[in-house]
Amino acid sequence: xxxxxxxxxxxxxxxxxxxxxxxxxxxxxxxxxxxxxxxxxxxxxxxxxxxxxxxxxxxxxxxxxxxxxxxxxxxxxxxxxxxxxxxxxxxxxxxxxxxxxxxxxxxxxxxxxx
Amino acid sequence: xxxxxxxxxxxxxxxxxxxxxxxxxxxxxxxxxxxxxxxxxxxxxxxxxxxxxxxxxxxxxxxxxxxxxxxxxxxxxxxxxxxxxxxxxxxxxxxxxxxxxxxxxxxxxxxxx
Numbered sequence: 381x382x383x384x385x386x387x388x389x390x391x392x393x394x395x396x397x398x399x400x401x402x403x404x405x406x407x408x409x410x411x412x413x414x415x416x417x418x419x420x421x422x423x424x425x426x427x428x429x430x431x432x433x434x435x436x437x438x439x440x441x442x443x444x445x446x447x448x449x450x451x452x453x454x455x456x457x458x459x460x461x462x463x464x465x466x467x468x469x470x471x472x473x474x475x476x477x478x479x480x481x482x483x484x485x486x487x488x489x490x491x492x493x494x
Numbered sequence: 495x496x497x498x499x500x501x502x503x504x505x506x507x508x509x510x511x512x513x514x515x516x517x518x519x520x521x522x523x524x525x526x527x528x529x530x531x532x533x534x535x536x537x538x539x540x541x542x543x544x545x546x547x548x549x550x551x552x553x554x555x556x557x558x559x560x561x562x563x564x565x566x567x568x569x570x571x572x573x574x575x576x577x578x579x580x581x582x583x584x585x586x587x588x589x590x591x592x593x594x595x596x597x598x599x600x601x602x603x604x605x606x607x
Contacts (some may be wrong), residue, residue, distance in 0.1 A: 384537075413594055422583065422599035423538075438594065470537060472595075481587075482528075483595055485537035 386486040399458040403471030410476035412454035500598035517584035
């Protein structure tokens with residue numbers, strides 16, 4: 381069974397902390413994505429990666445960075461967490477090249493910044 | 495840029511009612527279109543997809559037809575069940591713009607017995 385695994389389901393962090401959200405996929409996919417999901421706003425793309433050590437900004441990259449040192453792992457980093465980053469974060473992966481390729485999602489990490 | 499617009503919810507139906515969730519899109523190229531579903535407490539999973547005009551995607555009794563002339567991909571089901579209660583997202587992937595999915599804002603469906 382294919383799988384995208386996010387390291388935490390729930391996190392509570394303090395304002396100003398550096399936060400790491402980890403995502404691992406076991407499908408040997410080239411593409412990996414980080415989205416945030418907020419009520420009334422749907423899913424918004426933060427960053428994505430087409431290959432190891434490559435990254436591209438999505439629609440809302442401010443306040444975030446990413447790291448992809450290995451093909452299976454894609455980390456989202458909040459350099460200095462703020463309360464407006466309280467949200468559900470979803471990681472996804474897909475195989476390369478074709479626009480009709482299905483994306484597989486993890487179960488999400490609900491982050492609360494206090 | 496590319497975008498997806500879907501009807502706002504929540505949509506509340508009785509069991510066995512007919513469901514339609516409208517979705518329209520704007521794209522520069524020839525996108526593939528998707529419906530994803532999110533059950534409570536879970537991540538998103540693919541419900542169905544269509545890759546070219548006039549294609550019909552179907553799964554679990556849900557259907558959607560890719561209509562290029564109206565730039566639409568409406569989701570339908572003839573008889574909903576309580577277990578269909580979830581959030582439904584319409585999405586597109588447009589190769590010239592990259593392979594990241596662009597999502598609509600989601601429609602919450604609540605089905606009562």
